[in-house]
Amino acid sequence: xxxxxxxxxxxxxxxxxxxxxxxxxxxxxxxxxxxxxxxxxxxxxxxxxxxxxxxxxxxxxxxxxxxxxxxxxxxxxxxxxxxxxxxxxxxxxxxxxxxxxxxxxxxxxxxxxxxxxxxxxxxxxxxxxxxxxxxxxxxxxxxxxxxxxxxxxxxxxxxxxxxxxxxxxxxxxxxxxxxxxxxxxxxxxxxxxxxxxxxxxxxxxxxxxxxxxxxxxxxxxxxxxxxxxxxxxxxxxxxxxxxxxxxxxxxxxxxxxxxxxxxxxxxxxxxxxxxxxxxxxxxxxxxxxxxxxxxxxxxxxxxxxxxxxxxxxxxxxxxxxxxxxxxxxxxxxxxxxxxxxxxxxxxxxxxxxxxxxx
Ligand SMILES: Cc1cc2nc3c(=O)[nH]c(=O)nc-3n(C[C@H](O)[C@H](O)[C@H](O)COP(=O)(O)OP(=O)(O)OC[C@H]3O[C@@H](n4cnc5c(N)ncnc54)[C@H](O)[C@@H]3O)c2cc1C
Ligand code: FES
Numbered sequence: 001x002x003x004x005x006x007x008x009x010x011x012x013x014x015x016x017x018x019x020x021x022x023x024x025x026x027x028x029x030x031x032x033x034x035x036x037x038x039x040x041x042x043x044x045x046x047x048x049x050x051x052x053x054x055x056x057x058x059x060x061x062x063x064x065x066x067x068x069x070x071x072x073x074x075x076x077x078x079x080x081x082x083x084x085x086x087x088x089x090x091x092x093x094x095x096x097x098x099x100x101x102x103x104x105x106x107x108x109x110x111x112x113x114x115x116x117x118x119x120x121x122x123x124x125x126x127x128x129x130x131x132x133x134x135x136x137x138x139x140x141x142x143x144x145x146x147x148x149x150x151x152x153x154x155x156x157x158x159x160x161x162x163x164x165x166x167x168x169x170x171x172x173x174x175x176x177x178x179x180x181x182x183x184x185x186x187x188x189x190x191x192x193x194x195x196x197x198x199x200x201x202x203x204x205x206x207x208x209x210x211x212x213x214x215x216x217x218x219x220x221x222x223x224x225x226x227x228x229x230x231x232x233x234x235x236x237x238x239x240x241x242x243x244x245x246x247x248x249x250x251x252x253x254x255x256x257x258x259x260x261x262x263x264x265x266x267x268x269x270x271x272x273x274x275x276x277x278x279x280x281x282x283x284x285x286x287x288x289x290x291x292x293x294x295x296x297x298x299x300x301x302x303x304x305x306x307x308x309x310x311x312x313x314x315x316x317x318x319x320x321x322x323x324x325x326x327x328x329x330x331x332x333x334x335x336x337x338x339x340x341x342x343x344x345x346x347x348x349x350x351x352x353x354x355x356x357x358x
Contacts, residue, residue, distance in 0.1 A: 004045050004095035005030045010067065012088050015156045018074040019122065020085050021060065023067050024094065034096075038063055038133035039103035039126045039214070039242065042070060043304040043312050045095045048083050054304045055080040056312065058125040058216075058242065059099060060157065062132035071156055073122035097302060100312060102331065103242040104130060105212050112140040113211040118192055118225045120148045120217020124156050126242050127216055135168050144173040144205060148192040148217065151181040175204070192221050197228030207232040216242040243309055243328050261323070261348065262286065268320075268347035272299055273355040283347060290315075290322065290354065291342040301356065306343045313342040320352030 007030075011023040024042075026034045041058040057070035074085040088094075103126050115134060117127045124147060131143055149155050155176065165174045176183070179191050187203060190196050201207050213229050215222045226239055262285045271280045272294055283293045291313050294301050304312040311329035317338050322345040330339055342354065 004097055005033065006093045007034075007068070007096050009088060009090050009092045009094055011090055015071060016073075016154050018085065018154075019071060019156050020088070021069055021071050021157070022057075022084065022088060022094075023069045024096070026068055033098045034068060036063060036068075036099035037101075037104050038107075039130045039240075040099035040101040041103075041126065041310070042068070042099055043097040043302075043310070044080070045097075046080070046083070048079055051079075053080050053083075056304045056310045058101075058103075058129065060125040060128040062129060062136055064133065064136050071122065071125040071128075073156065097312070101126075101242070102311075102334075103214065103216070103240055105240065107134060107137040109138060110140075111138045113138065114142045114144070114209045115212050115214065116144045116146070116205065116210050117214040118146045118148070118197075118217065118221070119215075120192060120221045121154070122156060123215075123217035123221075123242070123244065125216075127214055128157055128160070130214055131172070132164065135164065135172060142171045142173070143168075144175070146175050146177055146192060146200065148177040148179070148221065150179045152176070152178065175200075192217070192225055194224040194228045197225055198232070201228065201232045207234055210234060211238065213239045214242075215239065216244070219243060219246055245305075246307060246309060246326075246328055263321070263348055264350040268349065269351045270294070270347065271319075271351075271353040272301070273318075273353070273357055274299065274301065276357065285347055289325075289343055290340075290345045290347070290352075294342070301342055303343055308341050308344045311341065314339055315342050315354045315356045316340075316358040317345075318353045318355050318358075320347065320349040322346060322352060323348055 008025040010025045013021045015021050036059055041056045043054055043056045045054045057072055060071045061069040072081050072084040075081045119127045134143055161174055165172055177188055177192055183189055215225050229239055266285055268283050268285055270283050271278055279299055281297045291301055291303055302312050304310045308326035309328045317340045322340055325344040
């Protein structure tokens with residue numbers, strides 16, 4: 001599960017001044033491993049200036065599309081996104097882990113549902129995959145997309161969205177919310193804040209008609225949209241989130257002031273089950289995360305962000321207790337089932353067993 005596979009870059013298309021769409025060829029022998037569900041992401045691994053870099057990017061293709069595609073927006077000073085925007089070329093090999101993620105709901109051709117999505121900037125990428133797949137898979141369902149950007153020049157996949165609007169007239173409603181460019185309808189000017197959502201729900205979208213809402217964009221926007229949706233009657237379980245970054249630097253080590261409550265001895269015996277194999281090691285409590293400790297032991301666990309955001313390091317805690325520093329990735333039902341994020345977990349008990357195969 002933690003393996004990387006070599007994919008060939010088939011095309012790099014400039015979407016906006018600071019974003020590219022990268023199409024990837026999957027060799028026949030790995031095709032099964034790279035089948036995906038709409039809204040999932042790929043984790044890439046490459047070396048930039050001698051340093052191993054891992055980053056996740058959402059698949060912006062429909063499951064019915066012939067090729068795998070991601071959209072990468074350049075982040076100011078960002079290592080991978082700058083490299084991808086400035087140096088990635090067709091023919092190059094990108095190592096990728098098979099698709100992961102839960103930013104989707106089950107689809108059924110008999111459904112007659114109304115989905116709504118709120119995207120901010122590069123947050124359009126998983127939503128585009130969800131949107132296209134849903135329109136293709138559920139011929140009686142409708143989709144409304146509110147897409148926030150500063151100006152029209154920065155809108156990723158602009159033409160593709162317009163084409164979809166024309167193709168699915170009556171089923172797909174596209175509303176651009178622009179912050180730094182005046183549009184004719186004043187309601188659509190500004191940012192996707194809680195107030196703006198309240199206005200949209202009053203004048204444009206009847207929340208009672210909505211079955212599921214998808215949100216992906218800057219964290220502040222996601223929180224405000226989610227609060228507005230819930231205040232207007234949507235249940236939290238009807239809202240799907242995909243967070244790209246918290247803006248906080250990943251914690252590399254546990255600091256003394258973060259010390260967690262522990263039980264029993266100072267050391268914990270950790271057993272990691274991965275690819276059917278169990279390996280054990282000792283970990284001093286309040287030092288390394290489970291992920292860092294296992295990596296030091298030479299156990300190649302899957303990971304990307306190390307910040308509790310991407311869920312690539314998700315594992316099942318089958319014995320013992322851990323403390324999690326942060327969790328922006330796991331949903332309540334996953335935690336209830338016993339899932340934890342290895343990159344955020346510190347042992348509490350003297351023995352823990354985690355199973356990456358579950
Ligand atoms: C599940 C998942 C899916 C993702 N999908 C996409 C996608 O489809 N398209 C896409 O462009 N990105 C996506 N991301 C974000 C992506 O993984 C990287 O975090 C992003 O490209 C920055 O990486 P970097 O190496 O360029 O910057 P880094 O070198 O990691 O970071 C540089 C600085 O920028 C900050 N930063 C990181 N990301 C952002 C951001 N998005 N906005 C503002 N500041 C930021 C960091 O905190 C840091 O201070 C996704 C992330 C996750 C977890
Ligand atoms: S590596 Fe991203 S959540 Fe742990």
